Amino acid sequence: MKERKIKLCGMEEAARYVENGMRIATGGFSVYQKPMAFVHELIRQKKKNLTLVGSTHSIDADMLIGAGCLSKIETSYVGLEKFGLAKNFRRAYEGGEIEVVHYSEMMAWDRFLAERERMPFYTVDFLGGSDILNKNPEIKPFRCPMTGRQMYAVPAANVDVAIVHVHAADQYGNALIQGRHMMPQSMNAAITRGCETVIVTAEKIISNEEIRAQAENTIVPAFKTTCVVHAPFGSHPTPTLLASRTDEGFFRYYADISGTKETFQRFLDRYIYGTKSFSEYLQFIGKEKLEELKRGI
């Protein structure tokens, strides 16, 4: 008898689903619950010409840009919120090294709804007069066939690979969301719905029985998941709900070291190229710090 497929694999293997030139989406929102362990592996594997698609981005985009992995980003925000500007993004955008396509925040989510429905576009009526519309030839104006009103067709996200980091999953690829949660966790749901290749990284791998005991919280059912990777602290330095907090000190350090190309190169050499895996990177962060990030959660 054949056994049910175990989708658990290593980060190195999972990152190979991303090929040069692909369109990818990272889950989470802004500076929260970003799949950073996966981002690191993309950098280690020196991916090129990727397009990052989403609603709000922070260190995920900034690190990929600084490492030369992205040629394009489609987003409504790249910044580090209270930790300041995303300096690699800023440098690359001002230097003409990356194409930035500006979408507004809600519309950027709409693109994933279109993808979920397998529709080529989402209908939006609120773009008239904006440069979001005027500077983006991919958004097509059309007349509403019902009312004659001016509408705009916003292209579906069209993502090749979606990557989300969750607090728990099983080896078959069932991934959990917390019953009480917030927007970054909702984003994880949104980007996986329409995508053919979904990679789940998880703080912990739990048994199928434990999943069954709270089936109402399964946000990515196994059939949607391509592979699942065990990645403790896999969103560091961004927080994961019910798992770890923001590493504020590291974020400030990152905001500082990404200030110039030279210092950022030293960061990459030490923390990413100089380590074989995310768990090796976590040794730099240190046990004490990691325990502190879990305290009171």
Next chain:
Amino acid sequence: MINYTLEELLAADMSRTFKDGELGFTGLATGKAAATYITNIPLAAMELAKRTHAPNLDIWLCGVYANADWSSLDRMPESEFEQEMMYLPCEAQEYDYPATPYAARGGEVSFGFGSGVQVDKEGNINSVCIGDCRRPKVALVGSIFLTEHMALFGREYIMMPHHERRNFVEKVDYISGVGFPGGRDGRAKLGLRGGGPAYIYTPRCIFSFDEAGKIYVKSIHPGVTKQEVIDNTGFDLGNLDNVPTTPPPTEEELRILREEVDPKGILLRMDHR
């Protein structure tokens, strides 16, 4: 003579513009000046209005938390989705995003608060870049939710923590949020359902837009000269001779702000008290 701060002046003035039964929307901005103007002054103003003429004003924070209770906080949170925020006491908490599409798209948000690095005489705002957006001189953070604010909300309060010539320009370099290009008629032709900018609050004055959609100076703050406003605005303001002074907060408004709305001084600074 009552002592009050600029922030109290703005909060009190703004609170009088809210109507009973409205729905106000604001996010948690980061950075001291931005947080003061985009989050703290609006929250203080809305809480003041609730305690005076608008008990049915509902406040939505981050589009997630309805009528949150601040009294348990000792400082304003700086992160919208840190775990602690999930337990902020409130009446309703939206889980799924966009948490507010039914309210935003449905035209149920009465007003919101936004900002940008540039605002122009048509009331357009820019948070994307300085220079050409294909290769900008200065890259900013992006449009975020401003496009939706300016297009879908009943009205928008543009909150500008800095009022210098470089912030108040003839024409913004990138239109993140649309004001009144070609006046109110021009805006109507764009098919936008929301009302667009209603006021611009700055440390020097308050702007508004007339029936034609033309910007004007509504009032100048006590202690600020007309010449100062002219010198620090990058477009022509016309004759300011009849512009009134921004009315100071009343004793009762100050008492409510200080004793009821913000007794710990987490919204507005307390150094004057």
